[in-house]
Amino acid sequence: MEIEVRSQSENEIVFVIRDAEVPFVNAIRRCAMVNVPKIAIEDVNIIKNDSAMFNEVLAHRLGLTPLVSDLDALEGLSLPEDDDWEEFSNGIMFSLNEVGPKVVYSKDLISSDSKIKPVYDTIPLVKLKEGEELNIEAVAKVGYGKEHAKWMPTTVCAYKQYPEITFNDDVEIDYDCAQACPRGVLKSDRRSKKIKILDIENCAMCKSCVRASDNGYINVGFKPNDFIFRIETDGAMPPKEVLLKACDVLGEKADKFIGFSEEGGSK
């Protein structure tokens, strides 16, 4: 199996996996979405809320505010499978005490741990009118996406099979197919009497080009064992960390399964 990184930024990684099977690639996708630990606000104590927003909606907004959850931030925190996860002292305390008129933003959340804070400062949480007060205490905990979407580190985690475009040289060249492509993958070159493939990885396999060609000049398929994988995060942790952690989790699960079968499935 080969992996080639195509692009990488703060919140997104795109890579090609070659020579792999669908169940394996899908297992990585699922682990990245639901088995990678992330920090999010879990308990909210609303001492005073004069705003027009219901307490439940406000608590939900706080839960979905992305908090820094990189490896450094996660170090030393209890995981849901640990016995002491429920303990109050194992969370990160946040407080919010504001008086209107103002828009309360994520940057107004005061954290008890300087490493763990909202990823973005400008997420509007609630609008307070003149004299309205908001006084909240909250506790953030580590959790998994399988329990709640707020603990899901990925906003996009998807793959597609690697496109394959072939031309039928036994029929006349059909330039119409290039015009039909909505993603600029194909380009007609009448001088060299060719249709050029500009960016095959941008092909969505929509087959508009195939439908536009009356004589069957073009065919679009995919390579069954090659994949283009894309992970995007909400900024809480770098996408590469999500991928590496997902691979670790998958490895641990495989080890557990091997151990279980070697013991004859007795446990």
Ligand code: SF4
């Ligand atoms: S399948 Fe769709 S995206 Fe791909 S080359 Fe044809 S028209 Fe373009």
